[in-house]
Amino acid sequence: MTDSTTLDPAALRMLDAAEALIRRHGPAKATVVDVARALGMSHGNVYRHFPSKAALREAVVARWLHAVVVPLEPIVASPDPAPARLARYIRTLAGLKRQKVLGDPELFAAYHLLAEEHRDAVAAHVATLRGHVATILRQGAAAGDWQVADPDATAVLLLEATMRFHHPHHVRDQAADETAPARLDAVLDLLVKGLGTAR
Amino acid sequence: MTDSTTLDPAALRMLDAAEALIRRHGPAKATVVDVARALGMSHGNVYRHFPSKAALREAVVARWLHAVVVPLEPIVASPDPAPARLARYIRTLAGLKRQKVLGDPELFAAYHLLAEEHRDAVAAHVATLRGHVATILRQGAAAGDWQVADPDATAVLLLEATMRFHHPHHVRDQAADETAPARLDAVLDLLVKGLGTAR
Numbered sequence: 533m534t535d536s537t538t539l540d541p542a543a544l545r546m547l548d549a550a551e552a553l554i555r556r557h558g559p560a561k562a563t564v565v566d567v568a569r570a571l572g573m574s575h576g577n578v579y580r581h582f583p584s585k586a587a588l589r590e591a592v593v594a595r596w597l598h599a600v601v602v603p604l605e606p607i608v609a610s611p612d613p614a615p616a617r618l619a620r621y622i623r624t625l626a627g628l629k630r631q632k633v634l635g636d637p638e639l640f641a642a643y644h645l646l647a648e649e650h651r652d653a654v655a656a657h658v659a660t661l662r663g664h665v666a667t668i669l670r671q672g673a674a675a676g677d678w679q680v681a682d683p684d685a686t687a688v689l690l691l692e693a694t695m696r697f698h699h700p701h702h703v704r705d706q707a708a709d710e711t712a713p714a715r716l717d718a719v720l721d722l723l724v725k726g727l728g729t730a731r
Numbered sequence: 732m733t734d735s736t737t738l739d740p741a742a743l744r745m746l747d748a749a750e751a752l753i754r755r756h757g758p759a760k761a762t763v764v765d766v767a768r769a770l771g772m773s774h775g776n777v778y779r780h781f782p783s784k785a786a787l788r789e790a791v792v793a794r795w796l797h798a799v800v801v802p803l804e805p806i807v808a809s810p811d812p813a814p815a816r817l818a819r820y821i822r823t824l825a826g827l828k829r830q831k832v833l834g835d836p837e838l839f840a841a842y843h844l845l846a847e848e849h850r851d852a853v854a855a856h857v858a859t860l861r862g863h864v865a866t867i868l869r870q871g872a873a874a875g876d877w878q879v880a881d882p883d884a885t886a887v888l889l890l891e892a893t894m895r896f897h898h899p900h901h902v903r904d905q906a907a908d909e910t911a912p913a914r915l916d917a918v919l920d921l922l923v924k925g926l927g928t929a930r
Contacts, residue, residue, distance in 0.1 A: 685917075693918045696891040701900065718884075719892045722925030729924040 614672030813871025825896035
């Protein structure tokens with residue numbers, strides 16, 4: 533997987549061009565040929581950074597998913613109590629996904645299609661989210677907020693139990709559902725209380 | 732919506748015929764003409780019971796969904812403690828859906844397609860499940876197991892928090908995932924404990 537955070541400036545310009553093409557013409561247009569044409573350069577130049585159309589598209593998906601992760605990182609690093617941060621993390625994740633759908637449903641649909649083709653990028657994204665939640669669970673265990681025998685397994689559970697609110701399939705269907713944030717708060721309240729009983 | 736439990740024997744034979752056609756030839760074959768031919772009767776005879784192809788297909792979907800509800804009813808009626816029954820209800824629901832997928836993936840896919848066309852039948856089914864869970868929540872509140880201000884709203888939450896394990900979209904994707912039942916148990920444990928803190 534290409535990590536867009538370590539790409540050089542030329543590769544980043546290519547990803548910008550690919551994103552602009554997707555925004556204007558849909559996911560089919562994110563090809564090496566289209567990107568080269570948009571930037572007025574040779575195909576070979578693009579291929580030096582992205583050896584195939586698949587590699588280019590996977591990098592586009594990875595960068596799109598990474599944009600969701602960036603605002604979550606401060607929540608993991610914050611010194612606030614873990615129970616509050618656990619709820620805030622999942623609430624923020626759901627809010628970011630919801631904003632993406634509401635802000636530009638067609639772009640969301642285009643990226644969702646691309647993501648369906650690049651399951652490795654999606655798996656890496658999910659692994660990042662799980663790792664963050666597991667870190668918060670370990671911090672809470674260290675602070676005596678709860679006892680969690682297997683933080684990695686419990687992180688999977690917590691993300692599964694709230695998937696109605698952040699899984700792209702459901703976020704798309706419920707974007708107009710204005711009571712969803714309140715329901716997520718109530719589910720998080722139950723889950724955090726449930727964790728707290730094993731103290 | 733047609734309630735298949737109140738249909739007369741002739742209508743039930745027509746639904747049996749429609750199900751046999753779906754099983755053999757896929758969802759496209761559940762039409763009034765096909766059912767009439769299969770039973771050697773006139774179209775008019777079928778139309779007297781099901782005024783349209785849509786009505787016939789909706790009744791087929793309703794009966795299929797009702798088959799999931801039947802084994803759940805004794806759990807609602809049981810005198811066992813509500814917390815155990817709440818977990819058992821959702822675990823059984825997930826198990827029934829999983830069995831349907833594993834038992835005959837093609838038939839499940841056929842019915843899933845039909846259900847996508849008949850959202851009213853699906854909505855009625857979901858309302859039944861929510862009503863059952865709300866009943867168990869009220870019984871638990873009456874017994875002092877928990878305080879639940881709005882059992883109907885909490886029933887929605889509990890089914891949403893476990894949808895990974897009973898929503899057809901996810902059940903189909905995870906049918907081969909043998910750790911799913913253990914994860915559902917762990918989620919139910921957290922949720923029931925969370926409910927129990929408001930005692």
